[in-house]
Amino acid sequence: MEYMYLGEVDETLACMVCHEPLVDPVVEPNCRVTFCRRCVSPWVAEKHSCPSCRGHASVAQLHPAPRIIIQLLDALPVACPTCNGRHQRGNLARHIQLCPKRTAHTHRTHRTRLIACMWQRALVVVARRWRRLT
Numbered sequence: 001m002e003y004m005y006l007g008e009v010d011e012t013l014a015c016m017v018c019h020e021p022l023v024d025p026v027v028e029p030n031c032r033v034t035f036c037r038r039c040v041s042p043w044v045a046e047k048h049s050c051p052s053c054r055g056h057a058s059v060a061q062l063h064p065a066p067r068i069i070i071q072l073l074d075a076l077p078v079a080c081p082t083c084n085g086r087h088q089r090g091n092l093a094r095h096i097q098l099c100p101k102r103t104a105h106t107h108r109t110h111r112t113r114l115i116a117c118m119w120q121r122a123l124v125v126v127a128r129r130w131r132r133l134t
Contacts, residue, residue, distance in 0.1 A: 001023075001092070001093065002081075003021070003023075003076075003078045003089055003092070004078055004079040004081065005021065005076060005077070005078055006077040006078060006079055006086060007077060009021045009076060010072075013069070013072060013073055013076070015034075015035050015036040015039050015040075016033060016035060016051065016052055017035055017036065017039035017040060017043070017051055018036060018039050020036070021073060021076060021089075022034060022035070022036050022065070022069070022073055023036045023037075023038065024036060024037040024038065025037070025064070025065035025069055025070070025073065026040060026041075026062040026063060026064060026065060027062065027063055027064070027065050027066075028040065028044075028050045028052065028053075028057055028061070028062060029057075029061050029062075029063065030050055030053055030055035030056070030057060031050055031052050031053035031055065033050070033052040033053070034065050034069060035051070037062070040062065041059050041062070044057045044058060044059050044062065045059050071090075073089060073090075074088060074089055074090025074091075075088055075089070075090065076088065076089045077089075078092055080092065080095055080096065080099055081096070082096065082099045082101045082102045083099050083100065083101040083102075085099075
């Protein structure tokens with residue numbers, strides 16, 4: 001999931017590879033640097049080394065970041081892509097499911113499909129009746 005961060009993010013919560021706030025953070029055990037899983041896994045799988053210290057590493061050695069890091073990341077303020085409301089990053093996925101603007105859009109789309117379906121059925125009925133008359 002892409003996030004729209006509101007304000008500056010502390011650089012200690014940024015990945016050393018992509019320089020963005022950590023997403024699914026993992027720790028490399030040799031130098032204990034934290035990276036995004038999606039950034040460090042391909043590097044380690046290909047080069048068998050840590051991008052920071054260049055020490056030997058394997059994907060199996062990467063382990064989840066400490067809980068405090070996860071909590072700090074989850075507390076970061078982000079904007080909802082649908083309503084632009086301010087939310088904590090850890091709550092955004094749940095908010096998106098219940099976002100009033102998303103729900104209104106979904107209902108509108110469903111209503112449009114229902115109307116289109118009703119018109120399509122009506123056209124089929126008219127076509128059948130027309131065939132009977134001709």
